Amino acid sequence: MTGFPIPVQTEYKQIGAYGAIGNTRTVALVGYDGSIDWCCMPRFDSPSVFAAILDRRIGGSWSLAPVKKGQASQSYVKNTNILATEFDVNGSRVVATDFMPCSNSREAWATPPEIHRILYCVKGRMKLRLNLKPRFNYGLVQPVVKMDGRNASFRGPRDEIVLASSLKLKPPLKGGLSRDFEMFQGDREVFVLSYGEAEPRQVEEYNSTEQLRYTEIFWKSWVRKLRYKGRWRREVIRSALTLKLLIYSPTGAIVAAPTTSLPEASGQGMNWDYRFSWLRDSAHSLWAFRLLGDISEAERYLRWLIETDPALDLNLNLMYTIQGQPVNEERTLSRLEGYRGNKPVRVGNAAAQQFQMDAYAYMLDALYFSTRHGVTVTRDMYYRFVKPLATFIVENWRLPGNGIWEIRGKKRHYVETKAWCYAGLDRAVAIAKASNHNEDTPEWRTAMREIKREVLNKGWSSQKKAFRMHYESDDLDSANLMMPLMGFLDPRDKRIVNTVDAIIRELARYSMLYRYRLRRGRKNKEGAFIVCSFWLVACLAKIGRTEEALRIFKDLIAYSNHLGLYSEEINPENLELMGNFPQAFSHMGLIMAAYELDQAIDRRE
Secondary structure, three states, X not given: OOOEEEOOOOOOOOXXXXXXXXOOOOEEEEEOOOEEEXXXXXXXXXXXXXXXXXXXXOXXXXXXXXXXXXXXXXXXXXXXXXXXXXXXXXXXXXXXEEEOOOOOOOOHHHOOOEEEEEEEEEEOEEEEXXXXXXXXXXXXXXXXXXXXXXXXXXXXXXXXXXXXXXXXXOOOEOOEEEEEEEEEOOOEEEEEEEEOOOOOOOHHHHOHHHHHHHHHHHHHHHHHHOOOOOOOHHHHHHHHXXXXXXXXXOOOEEOOOOOEOOOOEOOOOOOOEOOOEEHHHHHHHHHHHHHHOOOHHHHHHHHHHHHHOOOHHHHOOOEEOOOOOOOOOOEEXXXXXXHHHOOOOEEOOHHHHOOOOHHHHHHHHHHHHHHHOOOXXXXXXXHHHHHHHHHHHXXXXXXXXXXOOOXXXXXXXXXXXXXXXXXXHHHHHHHHHHHOOOOOHHHHHHHHHHHXXXXXXXXXXXXXXXXXXXXXXXXXXXXXXXXXXXXXOOOOOXXXXXXXXXXXXHHEEXXXXXXXXOOOOOOOOEOEEHHHHHHHHHHXXXXXXXXXXXXXXXXXXXXXXXXXXXXXXXXXXXXXXXXXXXXXXXHHHHHHHHHHHHHHXXXXX
């Protein structure tokens, strides 16, 4: 069997060395070496229980792995987020099945904060080691451990978890436990870690076999709803399952990623907390799920957000917590050393306080998709949301902002943001037409003409013969690839074609794109941005350069990790994944690119 060598010889595994499991409340990252190195419980934005990916010494982890050297391979059970890791040591084989229980029921008890790990010896005999070291509150709290035969409890001031095991456990180590055991062909061992229980139950009471069956039904029944029948069904379905994994089902909010502070650039301090819901991501998830034929989760979040904050036109934020609240102030956890020593580790996100006009456009874009799919625009909905959001754009589109890349510092007139203001008003006009509320459309159309006139004038670089990043620079921006995708200009417009070619010349590295060039004199250690690369595929497909788009798309598919997952960025030189993981935006980009490429090939054939 080919696979990854175990044990891992480096202190930190690559970011792409993990699979993700979850219960639509939170996610755990499981390495191919059998170690869970990241998990926040009970929610995405809760403090971590395991954070070894951010500090191998004190972060905490839960490992189930062979004692001797061998090989490992990972795969998902088809059309699910149930992870199977197979260990091979000198021909003996053990399969670890890891999952978090899921159910179609929306009751809290139906998706308990539990991690189930089932080991089955397929062949031969193998010695394995259980090593459990939870650390609460981002590694700050070492729990008190109590043992009871096959069970253990771990308690801190505010958190408690229990382990139920089919094995009799040994006396605890300081803040954790370790146990070597041997498995023979046909043996089965079960371990369940449950958050928030006061006392351990016997492992049989958790019904892991039944929970596994229900969880498999949950994921497969959802996949059956998806209508995508194109050429890249395997890759698209995996991306869709990843997006579904990142949705907080009580509200429908989608997190940008389930992790914090995985670095976008080595040693640059570009480590951010992505466990929040960006309006941009929610709008793009509607876009992606629309292409797949299921937008129920994203639409539910949109409705819930409106109900939670009925004055969206006055105080719209670019991101919210998964419960729809303002994001906490950004702070640094100085105790943690960071992934591979890359500090700082941050929680909260100061970008939540930035001004981005495109947030208003994204809301209108999401509302527009809702009307396209059967949601009736009532008089109250129009006057309470559509009209105020459009009016805000009309009155404020000339203001500078921080842009899609949330660049901290001086506000600027970013071209992509202005184009989204145009697109937002275009969506408002379409909603007004569909709902027969046309009294405001003349004003909105006038503003659209003014925006387009300004962008074509001030947003065009005569030096680069392409749309620029912002009005004060001739630098290019891969975000401008969204311009033909949002409908600002026709994809075959000469200005779009020239911009695409200029971005390829200046920002491409192999089949990947950087977002933009960093300031002169600053070494560019940032990776290529995965979603930008997928936008390029979509643009080339729309332009009619199908073979070029197909070549790049096939390369990008090959650059995913071994499970088809993407982070935010890729290092073009060694193809290591960089940034928070798995990244929703990257998977949305894959779905869009696959759809556009399918359409282009169908037109050609």
